[in-house]
Amino acid sequence: MAQFLWRLDGAIEQLHRDGWQQGFTLHLLFQSLSTIIVRRDDQTRHYLALEGCPMCRPDGCDRMCHRMLFAQLIRTTLSGVVLTPAVRLPSRATETRQVLAVPQRNDAQLLDATFLAQWTEGRLVSTWSRLRATPQPITVGVRLAVSADGPDLVRALRTLGWRALPLASLLSRRAQQADVPPPAAVGARASETLFAAFRDPQHLVPSQLLATEEV
């Protein structure tokens, strides 16, 4: 199924937290979801990659598919946030170090824009599986590419409870050349705390929640 990319702009002016959490959970029962954080020239941008239906085009869909429903969820529960379709998100030659990683410890923390800010350039793709009614309800894995400056990748991940996987260099070459970053093809169980952090809309649009009014 084709992956479609959306850039998240704007600020959350009104947060309907209950509606957001219910809709978000419902979405995950049907589809996996990738969040992408890109850091370039000291600027951080946030993207979402969603699976489209067979009728989807980059600019929309004729039907109410899960991708369109997710866009509607953002419009109705995170008002002020704007989704803009993005066709390409090519990697940069400066992203020289890459790994795939999964949460290792139960206290693994969410890898977010603050984590990525340890390097001047980088790209973090976090892929969350569908939510299932099993002892392992949701899994998550990341593909991380960063510039040559900043701390050692493996150690930085370990500090937050994540484990880098050894196959990364082989798997990531094709991923690096794709127009739309493909999902991270790895995953391990996410703890309840980690999943709760992911469901917080602050994770999607982090720096702009200061003026938020909850309703």
Ligand SMILES: [Zn+2]
């Ligand atoms: Zn569609």
